[in-house]
Amino acid sequence: MLNEKMRKLGTKRSTIRELFEYGKSLRRERGDDAVFDYSLGNPSVAPPKKVDEVLTKLIKDCSPTLLHGYTSAEGDIEVRSRIADYIRTSFGANADPSLIYMTAGAAAALSAVLGAVVTEGESVITPAPYFPEYKVFVEACGANLVPVLTRADFRPDIDAIAKAIDKTTAAIIINSPNNPTGVVYPKEDIAALAGLLKDKSEEFGKTIYLISDEPYRELVYDGIEVPFVPNFYKNTVVCYSYSKSLSIPGDRIGYAFVSPDMADADTVFRTICGAGRALGYVCAPSLLQRLVAECCGISSDIGIYKKNRDTLYSALTEYGYEMARPDGAFYLFVRSLCPDAKEFSLAARKYGLLLVPSDDFGCPGYVRIAYCQSPDMIERSLIAFRMLAEEFKNTL
Amino acid sequence: MLNEKMRKLGTKRSTIRELFEYGKSLRRERGDDAVFDYSLGNPSVAPPKKVDEVLTKLIKDCSPTLLHGYTSAEGDIEVRSRIADYIRTSFGANADPSLIYMTAGAAAALSAVLGAVVTEGESVITPAPYFPEYKVFVEACGANLVPVLTRADFRPDIDAIAKAIDKTTAAIIINSPNNPTGVVYPKEDIAALAGLLKDKSEEFGKTIYLISDEPYRELVYDGIEVPFVPNFYKNTVVCYSYSKSLSIPGDRIGYAFVSPDMADADTVFRTICGAGRALGYVCAPSLLQRLVAECCGISSDIGIYKKNRDTLYSALTEYGYEMARPDGAFYLFVRSLCPDAKEFSLAARKYGLLLVPSDDFGCPGYVRIAYCQSPDMIERSLIAFRMLAEEFKNTL
Numbered sequence: 001m002l003n004e005k006m007r008k009l010g011t012k013r014s015t016i017r018e019l020f021e022y023g024k025s026l027r028r029e030r031g032d033d034a035v036f037d038y039s040l041g042n043p044s045v046a047p048p049k050k051v052d053e054v055l056t057k058l059i060k061d062c063s064p065t066l067l068h069g070y071t072s073a074e075g076d077i078e079v080r081s082r083i084a085d086y087i088r089t090s091f092g093a094n095a096d097p098s099l100i101y102m103t104a105g106a107a108a109a110l111s112a113v114l115g116a117v118v119t120e121g122e123s124v125i126t127p128a129p130y131f132p133e134y135k136v137f138v139e140a141c142g143a144n145l146v147p148v149l150t151r152a153d154f155r156p157d158i159d160a161i162a163k164a165i166d167k168t169t170a171a172i173i174i175n176s177p178n179n180p181t182g183v184v185y186p187k188e189d190i191a192a193l194a195g196l197l198k199d200k201s202e203e204f205g206k207t208i209y210l211i212s213d214e215p216y217r218e219l220v221y222d223g224i225e226v227p228f229v230p231n232f233y234k235n236t237v238v239c240y241s242y243s244k245s246l247s248i249p250g251d252r253i254g255y256a257f258v259s260p261d262m263a264d265a266d267t268v269f270r271t272i273c274g275a276g277r278a279l280g281y282v283c284a285p286s287l288l289q290r291l292v293a294e295c296c297g298i299s300s301d302i303g304i305y306k307k308n309r310d311t312l313y314s315a316l317t318e319y320g321y322e323m324a325r326p327d328g329a330f331y332l333f334v335r336s337l338c339p340d341a342k343e344f345s346l347a348a349r350k351y352g353l354l355l356v357p358s359d360d361f362g363c364p365g366y367v368r369i370a371y372c373q374s375p376d377m378i379e380r381s382l383i384a385f386r387m388l389a390e391e392f393k394n395t396l
Numbered sequence: 397m398l399n400e401k402m403r404k405l406g407t408k409r410s411t412i413r414e415l416f417e418y419g420k421s422l423r424r425e426r427g428d429d430a431v432f433d434y435s436l437g438n439p440s441v442a443p444p445k446k447v448d449e450v451l452t453k454l455i456k457d458c459s460p461t462l463l464h465g466y467t468s469a470e471g472d473i474e475v476r477s478r479i480a481d482y483i484r485t486s487f488g489a490n491a492d493p494s495l496i497y498m499t500a501g502a503a504a505a506l507s508a509v510l511g512a513v514v515t516e517g518e519s520v521i522t523p524a525p526y527f528p529e530y531k532v533f534v535e536a537c538g539a540n541l542v543p544v545l546t547r548a549d550f551r552p553d554i555d556a557i558a559k560a561i562d563k564t565t566a567a568i569i570i571n572s573p574n575n576p577t578g579v580v581y582p583k584e585d586i587a588a589l590a591g592l593l594k595d596k597s598e599e600f601g602k603t604i605y606l607i608s609d610e611p612y613r614e615l616v617y618d619g620i621e622v623p624f625v626p627n628f629y630k631n632t633v634v635c636y637s638y639s640k641s642l643s644i645p646g647d648r649i650g651y652a653f654v655s656p657d658m659a660d661a662d663t664v665f666r667t668i669c670g671a672g673r674a675l676g677y678v679c680a681p682s683l684l685q686r687l688v689a690e691c692c693g694i695s696s697d698i699g700i701y702k703k704n705r706d707t708l709y710s711a712l713t714e715y716g717y718e719m720a721r722p723d724g725a726f727y728l729f730v731r732s733l734c735p736d737a738k739e740f741s742l743a744a745r746k747y748g749l750l751l752v753p754s755d756d757f758g759c760p761g762y763v764r765i766a767y768c769q770s771p772d773m774i775e776r777s778l779i780a781f782r783m784l785a786e787e788f789k790n791t792l
Contacts (some may be wrong), residue, residue: 001566002660003515003537010512010670011663017469042466051464052455059448060456065633065783066646068447070438090592102675103649104500110677119399133673140674141399170397207399214780241677248464252500252630267407271398278536279675280507281500349653358736390768 005139007351015133016040021346023354036373036381039329039354041179043247043372045300051246054294058287067290071283073322074273075102075255079293085257086296091228099269101276102284106215106241108221108276110221111137113237113256115275117209118143119253124211126304127156127240128362129333131179135362140214143170147362154333158192165200166369166395171209172197177216180361181333182309182326183375184220187227194233202334203311207235207263215254218299220328221306230259231374237262237272242292244330245374253288265310305330308371308378315382319389330372333358336365337392351384401535406645410528411756412436415741419750426748432769432777437575437726437777439643439768441696449691454683463686467679470669471498471651475689479651482692487624490656495620495665497672497679500636500648502611503673507533508566509633512664512672514539518566520607523552524758525729527575527609531758539566543758549576550720550729552587561596566649567605568593569654573622574758576764578705578722579731580616583623590629600668603631603659611650613638614695617702618725626655633658633668638688640726640768641695649684701726704767704774711778715785729754732761733788743787747780 005223013021019039019167027035058067074080080097087095102311103109110133118124120142126134128147138145147196148164151157154173176185193210201208212229217240220226232234241254258269283289312332313325322335343359345367358366371378410416416437423431429506454463470476476493483491499505505528514520516538522530525541534541539705545559547553552570558639570589572581589606597604613636616622626632654665679685708728709721718731730751732740737753741763754762767774 001513001515001518002664003512005513006670006674007663008670009673010666010668011726012473013469014673020466021468038777040466042461044461047459047464052460054453058450059451062446064442064576065440065643067437067646068443068642069646070416071437071646072417073409104681107676107678114400116399116692117397119397136674137676159563246464247461250467250679252678252681270406271403272406274402275399277410278402278406280503280505280533282503282648285648287501287684288681291522316615364521390471394400 003367008332009136009200009323010128013246014130016356018224019354019356026352033380036352036377036384038369038371038373039356040248041244041370042395043244043300044374045247045372046301048298050295050298051248051291053211053290054179055196058290062290067287068105071286071289073277073283075100075284076286076289079289080297082293087257089299093231095257096260099258099260099265100240101256101269102289103256103276104281104284105243105254106195106213106239108132108252108281109254109256110211110213111140111279112272112276113136113211113239116271118170121168123168123169124165124173125161125169126173129180129358129366130362131361132259134173136380145329149363154178154183156193157188158189158196159178161193164381165208167204169208171211172210173213174369175213177220179216179329180331182329182331182360183324184224184327186224190227190229190232198232201235210236212236212238214238215244216247216329219302219305219330220232220303221309224327226328230261234261235263242295246292246295247300249255251288253284253286253292305372307344307375308373309379311375312369312371317331317383317385320393321389330370332369333366334369334370335365337389341365341367345388348388351388353381353384353388400536405532407579409769412752414526415534415750415752420605422748429776431748431750432773433750433770434767435752436768437640437768439640439696440647440770441643441700441768443643444696445491446691446694447644447687450632450687452687458686463683464657465682467678467685468680470509471671472679472682472685474538478692483653486693489624489627491653492656493641495654495656496651497665497668498685499650499652499758500677500680501639501650502609502635503529504648505635505637505650505652506607506609506678507675508668508672509635509679510534510537511533511675512541513659514566517564519564519566520567520569521557521560522569525754525762526574526758528756530569541684545759550574550579551581552585552589554585554592556591557589561604563600564597565604567607569607569609571609572629573616573724575612575725576727576754577720578725578727579720580620580622580723586623586625586628593629593631597631606632608632610634611640612725614641615698615701615726617698617705618723621722622724626657630655631659638691641672642688642691643696647684647690648680700771701768703771706767707771707774708765708767715782716789717785719787726766728765729762730765732763733785735761737761738764744784747781747784749777749784
């Protein structure tokens, strides 16, 4: 008997993935130049040269049985030490290699962490709009995702979150710099959230965990600072991925970081490892673990993303689109020009524009634009955005 | 509230992994030469040269954004086509690229397949001794693993399996060449099992799936043939890994193959993809997908494993140990020299020998010897095996 829940998950693909697949067929039909695929956060900015240099060097110099062999399930201890050093130096935070769990990207980290700190029937809060897979991962634990709408500027609404917390609340997931809005939560928001979680943990007599999903940490513009969440709230697990910072999303490498200041840090860490084991993760890819150890603090050319943001933000604003000006990540969250964002996204396809309708992000009426594309494609797409805006101006 | 089941899984590590970690500390203490680590199926035989050649070439010639970018969740279609071609040509079986799901190794494949074809409260049968993680993966689905002891020669006991099948049976997992016994199931066993599953599926009015876990497919000696299971039973999913054939277990790459002859093959396939999604698998590592597409049908130097098997089998038999002579994989399953295999394994540590007690394999009274080690280590370990045998001869 097939598992009905999994059948649905596999049959109804994520809107983002579906649009990505549609884009591939559209390219075959119309040619590469006529498709402006803003669907997927798949960086078109090349990885830093160092990525391929390190890989080539590892392949050349490292013993192949070590390089391609199993590491400990938690990851290679030297790799984890390098990452702990980086966290200590960069964020002034406590970090312990034995509390870092190397994972196949942030999705694997989130799945393992949720599997550890959430039990059946509990709930997990997240500010909405939110990354749609959160719902999938939370429901896989038999738990319930509770989206809480952000303020109009897409910063978390602390009062609304306070009201949403109840005795079933196991954890809160935040994601800053944010997908899909590009907003970076300032210090005062993190501090307020930390205060709230401390109070509520006391009130309900249990730890409410803060899960900080940070694949976009390095992707910020104009010198904006991203607060390191464990410095504000000790019961934090950071889920990190090198997908975006190093432009290697297909390689699947990241980690879960448990703050050494956390109550029962060791037990929480081992529980995360246990959950990863039950999910079928044996170890994070060994070759890629060794790669990222050499690339701490390095990132792709963020200048390109900044240029893309500036180009799109100024052009789209001129054409009459409304959006928050993002400080980080590589997304614009643009108000749909008609009430139904799905209809708007369908209309955009005519012009070769692939925009993700926001319904699955828990915040209808917008489209997400992933601007991690080549500046050239972005320039060429502007006319399509203008025509789309004009179509809707005329029909309104 | 921490998930208690996951805490246990993370705290009580698999016996194999625990022994592997112990081995690392023992090496630091006594030196590399004094430890004979037979715990982990971590090939010490180097990957074929082609592995590093292909990787270097991919890094040099391939567009980095393609090479390190997301593939479709199911895997790159060209990679899947190459694998389908290989299956068609090598096994004379039907194969369809759109029914091949690239995974992070066989463990990920098994987890996704079980998540798809098993629902809560059902059960999964496997011949015992069996690979201990089967229990973890099956229980993660809220299902129950039902081990059925093999015959004395470690071939499946079809009559006993027939008796064990009931209305809760969702699937049977087989593993040939077998971990931990090294036995290869002959055609007549697969045919008998296929007949049984066909009858029982009819009797219970539902499909009982056959999950064929085949990481050791290429590791067979003396020209022994490994039957391709879907040619015998159409409702088969093959879980394959390149870990052992290419000696790249740390890289985590493999696939799940759904037979196109299966009833509702497309739906089963999509359900497997849905389960993979819920487990946090975004796509199998892109770089490694492209690697294995170039390495179909290639394997490490099996001659070394055969030599190891012959050396160990003849020496250990001479020292008075009892075991089945294995035709494949790289394991010897040796009868413990005292009733409690754990006690025996502890005694072996004195001589630097790390042998896995068989209790977790669902068949007490044996130890597993993973002989995927350097022939040099194996030669040097013989004296330790002899001393161990003598210690027990003297106490009996």
